[in-house]
Amino acid sequence: MRLRIRFSKMGKVRFVGHRDVARIVERALRRCGVPITYSQGFSPRARMSFGLALPTCYESEAEYLDVPLDPDSIVDGQIACTGWGQGKLHNPQQMQAALSEALPTGFDVVALTVEPKGGRSLQETVVSCGWKFDILGAVTQEVEEAIERALASSEIETERKKKNELVRENIRYGVYDLRMDGESERGPIVVAELSAKPRVIRPSELVDVLAPGAEMGIARRTHQWIEHDGQRQEPLMLSKSLQLKEYS
Amino acid sequence: MEKPARYIGCEDGASTDIYKPDATSWLLTYPDTYEIGLPNQGLQILYELLNERHDAFAERSYAPWTDMEAQMRSNDLPLFSVDTHRPAAEFDILAFNLSAELVYTNVLNCIDLAGLAVRASERHDGDPLIGAGGHCAYNPEPLADFIDFFVMGDGEEVIAEITTTVGEWRKSGKPSGSRENVLRALGQIAGVYVPSMYEATYDGAKLTGVQPKHPDVPTSVQKRTVADLADWPYPRNQLVPLTEVVHDRLNVEIFRGCTRGCRFCQAGMITRPVRERPASQVREMISKGLERTGYDEVSLTSLSTADFSNIEEVVTDTIEEPGTCGRVSVALPSLRVDAFTVGVAAQVSRARRTGLTFAPEAGSWRMRQIINKLITEEDLYEAVRSAYSQGWHRMKLYFLTGLPSEMDEDTLAIADLAENCVAIGQQYTKKASVTVSLGGFVPKPHTPFQWFGQNEPAELRRKVDLLRERLRRNKRVHLKWHSPEATTAEGITSRGDRRIGPVIEHVWRQGGTFQEWSEHFDLRLWEEAMSASELDIEWYVDRHRDENEVLPWDHIHAGLHKDFLWQDWQDALAGFGLEDCRWTPCYDCGACTEYGIEHVVASPVPPNGGSQGTGQDLTTGHVVPVDLRPRAAVRGT
């Protein structure tokens, strides 16, 4: 069995890099006594596998993590904790609350299930990501027009650095959705769904297309989509009643 | 920008909502990067103690890396706290932790980034007071122009008195002319040194004294020492950073002070006497700390961890703590080889093996007698054998070069030791290797070697090359060395007087920050600065001092009598060792006798490996043969 965890990363902790997030999560798992498993070898590490890495400085409502559990630790769908949680029996909701509490401010576990192990890894199955970002000081009207032009065209040419080399690429194939979603105090807000295959297209690549010369404000990943039996879905859906906590 | 998480705070254990409008506010600043500064235990202890008070609060700041500094300067952003991002100039006190001399230019840079004049004499009445403490404060003179007050010794108690005095100044509204008064009042607190209340006098190049300007200012400043660590179980809530830092694990201080008496070691001299934390408190701090933080590694910190009376039991209990599921690794930094036994090795290796470092410090027995690091070659081999037999593949050996009376055969003996260690390792594993880390020796104030003239960089370089050549063909011994040039800058600042102030300022003004970082260190800046001040590097760094010379830190007392240190220097040159006074009679060095305190140790007998200088055979366990010359006889010669 494994835990599948969806967590958010908001506010100042957006500056924490992906590798550091893994260390933070590992500490929280231990604090809660999650019956994690370890790799073999000279220097064993806790087993965990994350979804697609989130670039540093991005917020997220949809970070995913699979944690293989010691099979003996599941009793009637409840998790028998070990270590610092020894003696506790948590159902998934209780485990979700405990992990949220153990994570630093800015991180919250927003969904959690206990499910059988197996299948392809999160990293392999995610096909696209949903994003929301604002553009510093850009003019809404102009961004709107730029979006229309981009969607009407068969080419969205972007530039990005790859090993100190500028690579030009047409990313139209990977822009599934692109639209305005109001304004923040920093500038117009754009919502996009961008392909994660063969590579993850980042919202920052679009900024130059939508508002040449402008800078991206705060960006947030809102979804990671997988395909299951030809259906697009998220690895874990949020319950309708859940209010995501915002942090500054 | 690199590593933006350095600037966000948000650590578990950080005090949020700590702003108390009527309280004395401290900004505790570590003048190096966040990754280096965050784990600093001294800073964390004071942070927590101040935030527990109703009349004070503390936030933290670290030197912004050069990319961040450029951003801050171009956007007119001042130095800020990571806790609440409040500007530094809004605090009553900016307190720096000085753990190395090469950070001095960063101190100036932080003061400047705070928007304050770097020179104390040019700051205004309402400006924050700039304080400094930590090991380097024991020679405050090079920073005398920039720092308003220094604190000598343990900070736990004295911060209360400073808070009260500064609190009164704060309540008065800091009117014109009040700065002088608050400084004068601070100067009367035991352990506090206010350099502007003192005047340095010279006779040509020679310093003739540092005297108080006013009758109510003490002629000598005595350090503060907390008598019993059991009263101070701090930090209770160690900060858990969101981004990786050095020593990123639970750190529990198991004792303070060391009386092994290594003559090069300033930390050992100035932190005497030994004060052990009760084993039960250590256990509690470990298990509570691991549970609170989720760390799976704990480091038992001290200047010589294996000397702790109950070390094996504490390590065993930690590993067997049920909450850790047997997955905790225990790091024992500062291990003396003569106390690292198979037992300790076996315990430590039960979970994940951490890196292992031993510090024989010198290659030959003759040299180790001179520095009073009296571990025999057999001690080292036994420890190394313990480690390899318990599954380690590599270890690090720490050495100094440029020690008093060191000859090439002493330097080359380092290679012999390292090669013999590898040979022992190869009996256990084909992968055995050893890393030799070589530092250039810089004599430090308040040590018996404070009179010794440091080796010039060219000489240090030659010694490094000697070893490189000797070890060139041995693929299993890796040699690493510190920049000989950086030791010169360290030498200028470590034993400098007030005339070095303008030198530090010059280097800083030329952009010389982060001098501890090899990519930023530049000896030419220091050479230029010295000649701009018409000062001679040779005079400050390479010159031997004589017994009667007035030393710039003579008015600062770590308890150690100057004649004790001088005698120990003479003993060093004669090759006499000195036993550890923890388990043998007192020599009256002054550290206890001056202040009416004593060692606090749980065990009346030395750990395995014996007392300093016995060179005892490890197989005989606790027997401690004493064959040193008695102290009195040495004094008579």
Ligand code: SF4
């Ligand atoms: S005063 Fe005596 S017992 Fe105390 S540290 Fe000095 S020599 Fe040791």
